[in-house]
Amino acid sequence: MATFFGEVVVAPSRAGVDDEESAEEAGEETPEDREIRRELEKKREIDVLWTLKSGASTESSAGEPLACSTFIVAIGHHAAAFLSSFILDSVCWEVVGVVKLWNEWCRTSNTTNVLPTDSFCLFYRLISDPTVLLCQCSCYVAEDQQFQWLEKVFGCMRKEGLQVTILSTCPVADYKTQESTLTLPSPFLKALKTKEFKEQVCCPLLEQPNIVRDLPAA
């Protein structure tokens, strides 16, 4: 593509097509490349650690799947803060798990004593009804880790009769509407629901052509 000044530049494609990808397919991977890639993949792996009643941490793979009737997931700082301010307290809720992950944007640890400004991903359980689970995920889960997060977290739960509610935020500027977003009264709520969700939704449904992406979408 030539610019107005006459220089030729490579235009970035909306389709996300990279030239480096075609270079990759040109040659075979050497054993060293494979080793480096494997190490990087291992570094980007997600660990879900559940704290049992005895207080000992254990890998999620050991033990029975958790019985769960309601699972509320808050993704992002705002949603996590909402839960901290209005729902969570140390009397009714106990910490039962943590997700440990690393990516270029953030790192979480397996400590459950976190500050609101930290990046963390914690699971809480309602003491009076242990089938009610809550997840606060204020860390950024990268594209290649989202599926893993999904499989490892939901893999620990029994899915029969499970109702999942996902809380998330998006910038108003990203909202597509006929009018300008400048005059739109914000903040406002929109919802997406599956066919199986039969209850009344407390706000209007998200209109086309708006979409949700990343971890809430996964």
Place this chain on the structure above:
Amino acid sequence: MFVPCDGGGGSASSDFKGFTLLVPAVSVGNVGQLATDLVISTLDMTKVGYFYTDCLVPMVGNNPYATAEENSMELSINAEVYSLPSKKLVALQIRSPFIKNKYRPFCQTLLSWVKSSKCARVILLSSSHAYQRDDEQLLGTPLRYLLTPDLEKAVGGLMQELNWKEMEKVAAYPGINDTEKVLHIPGGGITKLLFTESCSKGIQMAVLLKFCSEGDNIPDAFALVNYLNEWLQLIKSEVNTSSQWKTPSSWRLLFGNGLPPALF
């Protein structure tokens, strides 16, 4: 990877024996995906399932082909399959880019699904960077086709009749050695990989692509879908074919919201 829908007619809906499969490549201008949107929307194809895959960036929204309040509330995700048994047509729509390093596993899984679902042939809708054309390609039609050897035997003659132009190969080492020619589809995403893999696996695949640039790619989508229609005759091709393709409701506001009145 393929998960059939429950209400879509049971096992019959996932039997694609003898069907033609339309697949878009995530490529420059998203032309293949836009063209697939036009086909699904115009022919009112029914969703029969989706791909459960970790290879594409997750996304979800409400039904992009909604025509009324009643059908606007069905969730839609990044890789869904639509079918029209009356025309023996099945289409896969891909709505998000590939996650880094995942395009190869996706291609492999896709091709093995093609084989297991017994589709007769696959048509890959794609595009390529217009600025990479050579002097000859700058003249004439910007549309090209490619056929795997197995499909060449079946429809090669038809391509001659339609007066279509085959995608030219380029020199592997330009300027140094002009005799060795390779297929080069810049900006085509997984097009070349899918095509070469299909050739070696004996899958009947055709690639239909258009040279284009990023921008308003709606006219490119119309051109590609009319090109497809010359072959498949999905809709009656009259003089003004552009007006017979129905654009889906999700194409609204492609270039941003309304302007704030305070601007003026």
